[in-house]
Amino acid sequence: MLDNYNLTMLTDFYEVTMANGYFQSDIRNHEAVFDMFFRRVPDDGGFAIMAGVEQLIAYMKNLKFTDEDIDYLRSKNSFSEEFLEYLRNFKFTCDVWAVPEGTPIFPHEPIVIVKGPIIQAQFVETFILLTINHQTLIATKSNRIVRAAQGRPVMEFGTRRAQGASAAIDGARASYIAGCAGTACTIADRDFHVPALGTMAHSWVQTFDTEYEAFREYTRIYPDNAVLLIDTYNVLKSGLPNAIKVFKELKPKKMGVRIDSGDIAYLTKRCRKILDENGLEECSIVISNSLDEYLIRDVIMEGAQIDSFGVGERLITSKSEPVFGGVYKLAAVERNGEMVPKMKISENVDKITNPGFKHVYRLYEKESNKAIADVITMEGETIPEQDGYEIFDPNAIWKKKTLKNFYVRSLLVQLFDKGECVYESPSLDEIRQYCKDQIETLWEETLRFENPQTYYVDLSKKLWSIKQDILHRYTDL
Amino acid sequence: MLDNYNLTMLTDFYEVTMANGYFQSDIRNHEAVFDMFFRRVPDDGGFAIMAGVEQLIAYMKNLKFTDEDIDYLRSKNSFSEEFLEYLRNFKFTCDVWAVPEGTPIFPHEPIVIVKGPIIQAQFVETFILLTINHQTLIATKSNRIVRAAQGRPVMEFGTRRAQGASAAIDGARASYIAGCAGTACTIADRDFHVPALGTMAHSWVQTFDTEYEAFREYTRIYPDNAVLLIDTYNVLKSGLPNAIKVFKELKPKKMGVRIDSGDIAYLTKRCRKILDENGLEECSIVISNSLDEYLIRDVIMEGAQIDSFGVGERLITSKSEPVFGGVYKLAAVERNGEMVPKMKISENVDKITNPGFKHVYRLYEKESNKAIADVITMEGETIPEQDGYEIFDPNAIWKKKTLKNFYVRSLLVQLFDKGECVYESPSLDEIRQYCKDQIETLWEETLRFENPQTYYVDLSKKLWSIKQDILHRYTDL
Numbered sequence: 042m043l044d045n046y047n048l049t050m051l052t053d054f055y056e057v058t059m060a061n062g063y064f065q066s067d068i069r070n071h072e073a074v075f076d077m078f079f080r081r082v083p084d085d086g087g088f089a090i091m092a093g094v095e096q097l098i099a100y101m102k103n104l105k106f107t108d109e110d111i112d113y114l115r116s117k118n119s120f121s122e123e124f125l126e127y128l129r130n131f132k133f134t135c136d137v138w139a140v141p142e143g144t145p146i147f148p149h150e151p152i153v154i155v156k157g158p159i160i161q162a163q164f165v166e167t168f169i170l171l172t173i174n175h176q177t178l179i180a181t182k183s184n185r186i187v188r189a190a191q192g193r194p195v196m197e198f199g200t201r202r203a204q205g206a207s208a209a210i211d212g213a214r215a216s217y218i219a220g221c222a223g224t225a226c227t228i229a230d231r232d233f234h235v236p237a238l239g240t241m242a243h244s245w246v247q248t249f250d251t252e253y254e255a256f257r258e259y260t261r262i263y264p265d266n267a268v269l270l271i272d273t274y275n276v277l278k279s280g281l282p283n284a285i286k287v288f289k290e291l292k293p294k295k296m297g298v299r300i301d302s303g304d305i306a307y308l309t310k311r312c313r314k315i316l317d318e319n320g321l322e323e324c325s326i327v328i329s330n331s332l333d334e335y336l337i338r339d340v341i342m343e344g345a346q347i348d349s350f351g352v353g354e355r356l357i358t359s360k361s362e363p364v365f366g367g368v369y370k371l372a373a374v375e376r377n378g379e380m381v382p383k384m385k386i387s388e389n390v391d392k393i394t395n396p397g398f399k400h401v402y403r404l405y406e407k408e409s410n411k412a413i414a415d416v417i418t419m420e421g422e423t424i425p426e427q428d429g430y431e432i433f434d435p436n437a438i439w440k441k442k443t444l445k446n447f448y449v450r451s452l453l454v455q456l457f458d459k460g461e462c463v464y465e466s467p468s469l470d471e472i473r474q475y476c477k478d479q480i481e482t483l484w485e486e487t488l489r490f491e492n493p494q495t496y497y498v499d500l501s502k503k504l505w506s507i508k509q510d511i512l513h514r515y516t517d518l
Numbered sequence: 519m520l521d522n523y524n525l526t527m528l529t530d531f532y533e534v535t536m537a538n539g540y541f542q543s544d545i546r547n548h549e550a551v552f553d554m555f556f557r558r559v560p561d562d563g564g565f566a567i568m569a570g571v572e573q574l575i576a577y578m579k580n581l582k583f584t585d586e587d588i589d590y591l592r593s594k595n596s597f598s599e600e601f602l603e604y605l606r607n608f609k610f611t612c613d614v615w616a617v618p619e620g621t622p623i624f625p626h627e628p629i630v631i632v633k634g635p636i637i638q639a640q641f642v643e644t645f646i647l648l649t650i651n652h653q654t655l656i657a658t659k660s661n662r663i664v665r666a667a668q669g670r671p672v673m674e675f676g677t678r679r680a681q682g683a684s685a686a687i688d689g690a691r692a693s694y695i696a697g698c699a700g701t702a703c704t705i706a707d708r709d710f711h712v713p714a715l716g717t718m719a720h721s722w723v724q725t726f727d728t729e730y731e732a733f734r735e736y737t738r739i740y741p742d743n744a745v746l747l748i749d750t751y752n753v754l755k756s757g758l759p760n761a762i763k764v765f766k767e768l769k770p771k772k773m774g775v776r777i778d779s780g781d782i783a784y785l786t787k788r789c790r791k792i793l794d795e796n797g798l799e800e801c802s803i804v805i806s807n808s809l810d811e812y813l814i815r816d817v818i819m820e821g822a823q824i825d826s827f828g829v830g831e832r833l834i835t836s837k838s839e840p841v842f843g844g845v846y847k848l849a850a851v852e853r854n855g856e857m858v859p860k861m862k863i864s865e866n867v868d869k870i871t872n873p874g875f876k877h878v879y880r881l882y883e884k885e886s887n888k889a890i891a892d893v894i895t896m897e898g899e900t901i902p903e904q905d906g907y908e909i910f911d912p913n914a915i916w917k918k919k920t921l922k923n924f925y926v927r928s929l930l931v932q933l934f935d936k937g938e939c940v941y942e943s944p945s946l947d948e949i950r951q952y953c954k955d956q957i958e959t960l961w962e963e964t965l966r967f968e969n970p971q972t973y974y975v976d977l978s979k980k981l982w983s984i985k986q987d988i989l990h991r992y993t994d995l
Contacts, residue, residue, distance in 0.1 A: 050705040051686060053677055055716030057704060058740070065739045068725065075721070113708040119740065163721060170678035171686060178681070200530055201647035202841050205684030209528060209648060212682070227534060228527040231590040239532030244552070244640060244848035247860050248545065262542045263535070263596065274863070354841045363840035364679050364831045371721035383724050386751070387779070
C-alpha cells in the first residue's frame with residue numbers, strides 16, 4: 042500500500058547526522074558493505090521466514106529527498122548547504138542482495154547485504170530493519186500457527202489489534218506468505234490479493250429483534266456462504282438451534298457456524314454431534330477466540346471438531362514475542378581502493394559479527410532434498426558440489442562433517458545493481474508456494490515448537506580464517 | 519503521515535458484508551449507537567492514556583470508496599449493484615464523540631461513541647479500534663517509562679523494531695503525547711513536530727581507522743552537540759578516554775557520551791566519576807540498551823548516573839504487553855423511531871456491556887483538583903455540582919459515597935456532527951502538556967506500576983436501572 046508513498050524520511054535521525062558527517066569527511070566517497078542478520082529466532086523456534094523484501098525494493102526505488110524534506114532538514118540547523126544540495130540530487134547507486142521472501146532463515150547469516158558509497162549504504166539501515174524485522178516476525182509467527190493447525194485453514198483476523206495501519210496490511214501480507222489462507226483485512230486483498238473474508242459481528246445478531254431473524258436475514262442475503270456467529274447469547278441453547286433451523290429452511294450452498302468465546306474443545310464437539318444428527322455434516326465449524334499455536338495444538342489434541350481457525354491479536358502482533366531483533370552491521374569498508382573487512386567485537390561471543398563482503402549458500406542432500414547446512418563464504422567463493430566438502434562448527438572447529446551427495450544453492454538474490462533494480466518480486470501466491478516447498482526441505486527436528494534442533498550455519502575456511510585474524514589482532518592490542 | 523491516504527478499505531471484510539446485509543434488509547436506514555471501550559489496562563497499570571484521535575478524524579474525513587474499491591468489491595461476487603452504487607455515493611453522516619487525546623482513561627467507560635445510520639456506524643469499527651488501540655497502547659506504555667525516569671528525558675528510539683511504518687511514525691507521536699522528549703524517527707519530526715535527534719551508530723566508529731579519529735571527526739563537524747557512542751570497543755579502556763581527549767581538545771558547546779551495552783549502573787557511575795575528575799561535569803550520559811520502566815526504575819535505585827534514556831523496542835511495541843484490547847459494541851438501535859438500549863450479556867460478568875446512548879463525566883475534588891471518579895450516564899443526564907451527589911459501585915451497590923465540594927467535567931468531546939467535523943485537534947505540544955496536567959489529577963495510588971488502586975468508574979442511577987431491567991428480562995427468558 043505504501044509503494045507510492047515516499048518513505049525516504051522514515052529513518053533514524055542519526056542516519057542523517059552520519060550522512061552529513063561522512064559528507065564532511067575525507068571518506069565521503071568510500072564504499073562500505075553492511076549486512077543485516079539476526080541472532081535469535083522468536084519463541085525459541087528453529088527458523089524464521091524471510092519477508093518484507095518487496096516493500097524494501099519499493100523503498101529503495103523511491104528514495105528521494107523532496108523540497109519539503111530539505112526545508113525540514115535545514116530547519117534543524119545541523120547540516121551544511123552543500124550536504125542539503127547533495128540530498129536534493131541524491132541518487133541511489135548501491136548493490137543490494139537479499140534472501141528471497143518465503144525462505145527459512147537462520148541466526149547469524151546475512152539476509153540483506155548492501156554495498157555502496159558509505160553515506161548511502163548507512164542511510165538505508167533504518168528502513169531495511171523496519172520492514173524486514175516486522176514482516177519476518179509476522180511470517181515466522183504465522184507459520185507456527187499454521188503448522189499447529191495441521192492442514193486446517195488459518196485466517197488472519199487481527200486488523201483491529203494491529204500496531205497501526207501498515208502492521209495490519211503488511212502483516213496480512215506476511216501471514217499469507219507463511220501459509221495463512223486469508224485475512225479479514227480488506228485493503229490487503231485489494232492491494233496484495235490476500236483473499237479477504239468475513240461474515241458478521243455480534244452486533245449483527247443484536248441489531249435484529251431475535252437471533253433467528255438475524256440468521257435468517259443473513260442466510261437469505263448470502264445463500265452461497267452463510268457462516269453464522271452463534272455465541273451472542275448461548276451457543277448450545279440458542280445459537281446452534283437457531284442456525285440449524287435457518288439452514289434447514291433456507292438450504293444455503295455453503296454453511297458454517299463460528300464460535301468466538303467459551304470452551305473450544307467442549308463446544309465444538311457438542312456442535313459437531315448435533316449438526317451431524319441434523320444431517321448437516323457439511324456445515325463447517327470456525328473458531329476465533331484468542332488463539333495461538335499452543336492453544337490450537339492443545340484443542341486439536343483434545344479432539345476439538347474444528348474446520349478452520351480465525352486468529353487475531355496473537356498473530357498480528359506476535360504477542361508472545363513482538364520483536365524480531367534483526368541488526369545491520371558494518372562488514373567492510375574501503376581503504377585505498379580495497380575493501381577491508383570490519384567486525385564488531387564484543388565480550389559476548391554471540392554478539393561478534395562476521396567480517397567482510399560475504400555470500401551465503403544452502404547445501405541440500407541429493408537423496409532427500411533436505412537442507413543440510415548453510416555456509417557463509419567470502420564473496421566470490423564457490424562451494425564445489427562434489428563429495429568430500431567439509432563443513433565445521435565455527436565455534437567448535439573439531440566438530441566436522443564431510444559431505445557427500447549434496448547440491449548447493451545460493452541463498453541470496455541480487456535486488457539492485459548500482460542502484461538499478463534487477464529483481465522482480467514473484468507474485469504473492471508464488472512466494473507462498475515457495476515458502477511451503479522450502480519448509481519441506483527442513484528436518485522435522487528443526488520444525489519443533491520447543492527446543493528444536495539447531496540448524497548448522499557454518500563459515501567457509503577462508504571466512505573463518507579472516508575472522509580469526511581480526512580477533513587475534515584485536516586481542517593482541 | 520497517512521492523513522491524505524484514503525484508508526477507507528482498511529476495514530475487516532465483515533464490515534462490508536454486514537453493510538451490504540443491512541442495505542438489503544428492512545432496517546437499512548435505522549440508526550444505531552456504538553461504544554468503544556476497553557476492559558483491562560496493559561501491564562496491570564492503573565490507567566491508560568487516550569491517543570489516536572487525530573488519525574481517526576482524518577480517516578472519517580477521507581471516507582470515500584473509489585472506483586478501484588468498487589471494482590475490487592464487485593470482483594468478490596458477494597454484493598449487489600445497488601449496494602455498490604450506494605458506496606459510490608457514500609457520505610459519512612454520523613455523530614461522533616471521543617475522549618480527547620492525552621486524557622487518562624479507565625476500563626468500561628466509553629472512549630469513542632458513534633451514532634448514525636447502522637451501515638455507517640458499523641463500518642467504521644475496524645479503523646476506530648485499529649488507531650485508538652495502537653496509539654493508546656504506546657502512549658500508556660511510554661508514560662510508564664517516562665514516569666520511571668523521574669524527570670530525566672526519555673527518547674523514543676524504536677523505529678527499526680516497530681511493527682511497520684505506521685507503528686514507527688504514529689508510535690513516535692503517541693510516545694511524545696505521553697511525555698517522551700523526542701524520537702529517533704525523522705519523518706515523525708517532519709510531519710508531527712516530535713523533536714528528532716540522534717548522533718552516531720557503532721558503524722561510524724568502525725568506519726574510521728581509530729575510535730579517536732571517529733570521535734574527533736564527529737566533534738569537529740558537530741561542535742554544538744557532540745554525543746559520542748563509547749561502547750564500540752571498550753567503554754572504560756577505550757571509549758571514555760578517547761571521548762575525554764577529544765572533548766578537551768575541541769571543547770564542543772554541548773557534549774555527551776552514550777552507552778548501548780554492558781552494566782548500566784556500574785558503567786555510568788564509573789564514567790561520571792572519571793568525567794568529573796577531568797572537569798567535564800557538564801558532559802551528559804545517555805543510556806540506550808533494552809530499557810523499560812522496570813529496568814529504569816532499578817538502575818536509578820542502584821545509583822546509576824544517567825542524564826537521559828533512549829528507549830527502543832520495549833516502548834515502540836509495548837513488548838511486555840503488545841495489545842490494547844479495546845472493543846466496539848452495539849449500545850442502542852432504532853426501533854419505530856426510538857433508540858432501544860442493547861447490551862451484550864455474558865456468563866463472564868466483566869464482559870457484560872453498558873447499554874444505551876451514554877455520556878461520561880469526571881468528578882474532581884475542589885480542594886485538591888484530584889479526580890474522584892468517572893460516572894457513566896445516559897445521554898442528556900447531567901450531574902449536579904452540589905454537595906450530596908451519591909456515587910455507588912455498580913457491582914456492589916451498598917458501597918456508596920456521598921460527594922461534597924466537587925466539580926464535574928465532560929470526558930467526551932464531539933468530533934463529528936452529522937458527518938461534519940466540528941473539532942479541531944490541539945497541537946501535539948498542547949496535547950502533551952494537557953496529558954501531563956491530567957495525570958497530575960490522579961492520586962499517587964493510581965499511578966503505581968504494580969497493583970495500583972482501582973479508580974472508580976460508576977454508573978448513574980438511571981443507567982444502572984436500565985441495565986438491571988435488561989439483565990432481569992434476559993434471565994427471565
